[in-house]
Amino acid sequence: MVASIRARPPEAVAGSRSPTGREAVIIPHSDPRPPRLAAALQEDVPVSHHIELPPLPFAMDALAPVISSETLSFHYGKHHKAYVDNLNKLVAGTDLEHAPLEKIIAAVAGHADKVGVFNNAAQTWNHTFFWNSLKPGGGGAPTGAVLPAINAAFGSYDNFKKEFSNAAMTQFGSGWAWLVAERGALRIMKTPNADTPLTTGQTPLLTIDVWEHAYYLDYQNRRADFVAAVIDKLLNWEFANANLARSG
Numbered sequence: 001m002v003a004s005i006r007a008r009p010p011e012a013v014a015g016s017r018s019p020t021g022r023e024a025v026i027i028p029h030s031d032p033r034p035p036r037l038a039a040a041l042q043e044d045v046p047v048s049h050h051i052e053l054p055p056l057p058f059a060m061d062a063l064a065p066v067i068s069s070e071t072l073s074f075h076y077g078k079h080h081k082a083y084v085d086n087l088n089k090l091v092a093g094t095d096l097e098h099a100p101l102e103k104i105i106a107a108v109a110g111h112a113d114k115v116g117v118f119n120n121a122a123q124t125w126n127h128t129f130f131w132n133s134l135k136p137g138g139g140g141a142p143t144g145a146v147l148p149a150i151n152a153a154f155g156s157y158d159n160f161k162k163e164f165s166n167a168a169m170t171q172f173g174s175g176w177a178w179l180v181a182e183r184g185a186l187r188i189m190k191t192p193n194a195d196t197p198l199t200t201g202q203t204p205l206l207t208i209d210v211w212e213h214a215y216y217l218d219y220q221n222r223r224a225d226f227v228a229a230v231i232d233k234l235l236n237w238e239f240a241n242a243n244l245a246r247s248g
Contacts, residue, residue: 050098051091051121053084054128062136066229071217079213080127087120101125102198109199122194126176126207133206135236142237146186146205146244153186161231163188164208168227174211177227179240180204181247203247205240 056076061069087104091097096104096117104121108114141157142150154160160179167190168177175192180202189197197204208230215226 051084051087051101051104051124053081054131056131058131058134058136063134063234066218066233067134067215068218071215074217075209075213076127076131080124083120083123083127087117087124090117090120105196105198119194122196122198125198126194126196127209129204130176130207130209132239133208133236134230134234135238136234138237139231139233139235142235142240144237144241146237146240149181149186149244160188165224165227165231168208168210169224171210177208177210178202178204179206181244203243205243205247206235 056072060072060076063072091099091104096107099107101121101124104117105125108118108121111118141147147157150157150160154163164177164179167188171177171190171192173192175190175195177190178188178197180187180189180197182202186205187202189202191197208227210223210227215223219226
């Protein structure tokens with residue numbers, strides 16, 4: 001379980017809507033369900049609302065100029081919200097309808113017939129973790145218990161920075177770069193698409209989202225500039241320290 005951060009509600013952002021006025025549903029390309037079942041999600045079916053979109057832990061414009069309020073309005077207000085809304089539709093009427101988010105992820109991970117549930121559940125969790133990995137005025141060299149752990153694992157903060165940046169830059173296509181704790185030591189890993197360390201036994205400390213929707217409005221194809229700015233100016237080391245303390 002990661003650290004709980006008391007969040008400040010953001011300014012309201014409308015969800016994505018279809019021409020009929022209903023909220024649009026994103027069906028992952030890898031969704032193995034029959035088209036008729038996938039299409040049924042567009043209809044007025046019963047919906048569970050037990051998974052909620054958590055408020056951002058900062059104001060919508062607080063990360064500018066590294067991440068603009070325009071980017072956050074789309075990334076959080078549309079993409080993250082769509083994952084939450086889709087997940088509630090997908091689990092409605094199933095044995096996972098009232099399950100906690102992490103239990104849903106664990107229950108469906110690795111099941112080909114549940115890939116739609118996994119993608120939306122994991123992306124809901126990953127995005128919430130990403131927001132908490134950032135803070136206005138953050139970044140730079142860490143303080144607290146994570147600093148000696150970084151020095152032990154990577155030799156220095158500068159070496160960590162290079163390896164973390166490299167993981168974010170070499171993740172082909174969409175995905176995530178992570179700083180994790182595993183068996184008492186820190187390591188860097190990357191995951192594609194919706195994959196998350198929750199399913200492979202590591203304790204995540206921080207993450208950087210390298211899906212294009214995380215940066216394209218501000219940086220276009222300059223992922224390296226986005227990654228460098230996040231590491232230098234936004235990483236939330238207090239959050240990392242809290243997660244490290246809970247890693248056991």
